Amino acid sequence: MLMPKQNYCSNCGNAVVYQHAEGRERCVCNNCNIIHYTNPKIIVGALTYWEDKILLCKRAIEPRKGFWNIPAGFMEDDEKTEDGAAREVWEEAEAKINIIQPYLIYNLPQANQVYIHFLAELKDGVYGNGVESLETRLFLEDEIPWNEIAFYSSTFALKRFLEERKTGNFKTHLASFPDK
Amino acid sequence: MLMPKQNYCSNCGNAVVYQHAEGRERCVCNNCNIIHYTNPKIIVGALTYWEDKILLCKRAIEPRKGFWNIPAGFMEDDEKTEDGAAREVWEEAEAKINIIQPYLIYNLPQANQVYIHFLAELKDGVYGNGVESLETRLFLEDEIPWNEIAFYSSTFALKRFLEERKTGNFKTHLASFPDK
Numbered sequence: 001m002l003m004p005k006q007n008y009c010s011n012c013g014n015a016v017v018y019q020h021a022e023g024r025e026r027c028v029c030n031n032c033n034i035i036h037y038t039n040p041k042i043i044v045g046a047l048t049y050w051e052d053k054i055l056l057c058k059r060a061i062e063p064r065k066g067f068w069n070i071p072a073g074f075m076e077d078d079e080k081t082e083d084g085a086a087r088e089v090w091e092e093a094e095a096k097i098n099i100i101q102p103y104l105i106y107n108l109p110q111a112n113q114v115y116i117h118f119l120a121e122l123k124d125g126v127y128g129n130g131v132e133s134l135e136t137r138l139f140l141e142d143e144i145p146w147n148e149i150a151f152y153s154s155t156f157a158l159k160r161f162l163e164e165r166k167t168g169n170f171k172t173h174l175a176s177f178p179d180k
Numbered sequence: 181m182l183m184p185k186q187n188y189c190s191n192c193g194n195a196v197v198y199q200h201a202e203g204r205e206r207c208v209c210n211n212c213n214i215i216h217y218t219n220p221k222i223i224v225g226a227l228t229y230w231e232d233k234i235l236l237c238k239r240a241i242e243p244r245k246g247f248w249n250i251p252a253g254f255m256e257d258d259e260k261t262e263d264g265a266a267r268e269v270w271e272e273a274e275a276k277i278n279i280i281q282p283y284l285i286y287n288l289p290q291a292n293q294v295y296i297h298f299l300a301e302l303k304d305g306v307y308g309n310g311v312e313s314l315e316t317r318l319f320l321e322d323e324i325p326w327n328e329i330a331f332y333s334s335t336f337a338l339k340r341f342l343e344e345r346k347t348g349n350f351k352t353h354l355a356s357f358p359d360k
Contacts, residue, residue, distance in 0.1 A: 005192040010216070013188035013195075017342050024256070036190070040255055041219045057200035074219055076204070080287035080356050081294055102354050105296065107260035114222060114259060114261055114296075116285065174282050176260050 044084035045072025046120040053138035067150035094128030107176035201320040205208035225252025233318035247330035272307030287356035
């Protein structure tokens with residue numbers, strides 16, 4: 001998903017330059033006068049539970065292959081955030097979910113990414129291994145492999161969830177990495 | 181901000197094609213074998229209040245020039261969602277804010293956009309007219325120009341806020357246009 005730096009104008013094929021435009025350095029085509037804006041990408045996912053267990057997938061692809069993660073992936077054009085999250089759970093865990101609420105907005109400014117994690121419940125307890133997963137499993141709290149979690153956003157969401165389910169009062173969290 | 185359809189590879193300058201790749205039709209360069217992914221863009225903003233009034237800006241630019249809006253704009257690379265919202269309030273309303281919480285995730289799948297609106301309070305009651313605004317004003321509830329609000333996302337957020345401030349129990353909302 002990482003793209004090389006832009007060399008040519010996607011509109012006219014001319015070589016582009018990097019220069020100050022609209023407040024910061026941007027990629028500009030001085031042939032057809034287009035500014036090639038780039039913006040952060042959204043990663044949608046769902047912290048999914050079933051009874052007292054949490055669904056995690058062991059990643060079959062880089063980055064962090066072999067580590068456990070909340071099912072998530074890049075949001076596609078033409079979809080809604082919650083539909084993208086459900087699609088990712090289906091692709092990675094072959095599971096259907098009911099979205100409960102937005103649960104976490106997690107900024108990764110150094111990667112130009114924003115995670116949007118929803119809280120969700122498995123529809124029927126059924127799950128499998130999607131092609132992007134080595135393994136899918138429901139974990140009890142004391143089984144969670146904390147040292148093998150793929151991303152900080154997942155660790156953050158899991159910790160908040162385990163705290164908040166004691167009272168059933170689930171907030172929508174805002175956090176970042178790094179956390180300053 | 182709307183870009184024309186991609187004609188050339190931004191990496192090698194070769195003509196691109198649109199073909200099935202990674203689950204859907206995508207722009208592909210068959211010279212350097214890059215898939216040119218496109219993803220929804222994030223628009224960050226802040227429903228900003230001061231005492232019993234709400235801050236709105238009259239847009240000086242298209243789309244919806246001359247209509248009132250919650251200050252918002254495209255999130256930039258290298259920033260956090262909440263910092264982008266504060267930047268937009270500064271650019272449009274010359275006002276400093278304290279972010280209270282995430283308030284609305286609003287999907288616009290037909291435009292490939294996701295609004296993230298925060299709830300925020302003016303730091304000191306001071307505001308002005310940014311270059312993208314014809315006018316900036318604090319509105320009492322019964323002064324809000326409902327027929328001159330620029331975007332559905334703003335109308336949605338304003339209505340929820342006016343309901344919820346009666347009790348002080350502010351949720352984080354998820355909604356879409358169209359709402360099905």
